[in-house]
Amino acid sequence: MAASAGPRPGWSRRAQYSLFFSFLAVIAGLIVGLILLVLSLVAPQSYQAVRGAALDVTAPVSGGINEVATTITGLVTGAGDYWDAANQNAQLKRDRAALMRRMVEARGILEENQQLKAALQLREVSGKAVAAGRVVGSSFESPRRFAIISVGTSDGVQIGMPVRAPEGLIGRIIDAGSTASRVLLVSDRANIVPARIMRGGQPVISTGRGDGTIDVRPLEVGKNPFKPGDIIVTSGTGGLYPPLIPIAKVIRLDDDGAIALPIADPSRVSFAIVEPPFEPAALAAAAAPIDEAP
Numbered sequence: 001m002a003a004s005a006g007p008r009p010g011w012s013r014r015a016q017y018s019l020f021f022s023f024l025a026v027i028a029g030l031i032v033g034l035i036l037l038v039l040s041l042v043a044p045q046s047y048q049a050v051r052g053a054a055l056d057v058t059a060p061v062s063g064g065i066n067e068v069a070t071t072i073t074g075l076v077t078g079a080g081d082y083w084d085a086a087n088q089n090a091q092l093k094r095d096r097a098a099l100m101r102r103m104v105e106a107r108g109i110l111e112e113n114q115q116l117k118a119a120l121q122l123r124e125v126s127g128k129a130v131a132a133g134r135v136v137g138s139s140f141e142s143p144r145r146f147a148i149i150s151v152g153t154s155d156g157v158q159i160g161m162p163v164r165a166p167e168g169l170i171g172r173i174i175d176a177g178s179t180a181s182r183v184l185l186v187s188d189r190a191n192i193v194p195a196r197i198m199r200g201g202q203p204v205i206s207t208g209r210g211d212g213t214i215d216v217r218p219l220e221v222g223k224n225p226f227k228p229g230d231i232i233v234t235s236g237t238g239g240l241y242p243p244l245i246p247i248a249k250v251i252r253l254d255d256d257g258a259i260a261l262p263i264a265d266p267s268r269v270s271f272a273i274v275e276p277p278f279e280p281a282a283l284a285a286a287a288a289p290i291d292e293a294p
Helices: 013-042 044-126 280-288
Strands: 130-139 147-148 163-164 169-176 183-184 192-197 202-207 214-218 232-236 248-256 257-262 271-274
Touching: 147 169, 214 248
Parallel strands: none
Antiparallel strands: 130 147, 130 271, 147 183, 163 169, 163 271, 169 183, 192 202, 192 232, 202 214, 214 257, 232 248, 248 257
């Protein structure tokens, strides 16, 4: 039988030394224990002194171990508190974002309800409204300025009828379908409205510029009667638009005229009403085809 390639573990010098010193430690522990037992029986006061000395020796070690344990516990607790605070902060941010969305939605609903209420009040006051509908779209990028209103011939709408909001004049109907109509805005170049300055009543002409603004010119050449902030209203001349409907507000002077902004901005108006012409005979002239060239 072949001999083993290495020494047996039982014959390892290191293992023998370990076993020997372990045996000595056990014997020493037993001797110390017997000595302390005898000392506690024979000389209790001396035994108390030995216990005090042992306590003095082991106290720093116990204190150090306790500090290490406290530090580790604090680190674990601090990490847990930080994690909880981070989660709470993230939840608060989500709640704040949701609250902001609800606030924006509520504000939009409030503004829409206010516009609807104003449109209904306007319809009740005028007493001649043909139909009331929602402004569902408008053009801002093209040189032509149109808006779509959600009423049509089935509601009594006809081409040429003026369209207004509680804030002021929007324009007039140029195309009418069964349930929707297209409105030529007052800011379109093809829309010319006889008007006057509310301050003093001087007659002027309002013409769209195709860029969202309105050009207003006096009938009397060589004199500029406008001032920034002047309100331009319809005059009733021509028979299509009723008088005293706000059209625009002057923002700056321009040679012998002025540039104004429409008071009823279709981008902010949700509801509008269609009215019959101020004079029925004006409807035929207002229904004439509009040149689509820019």
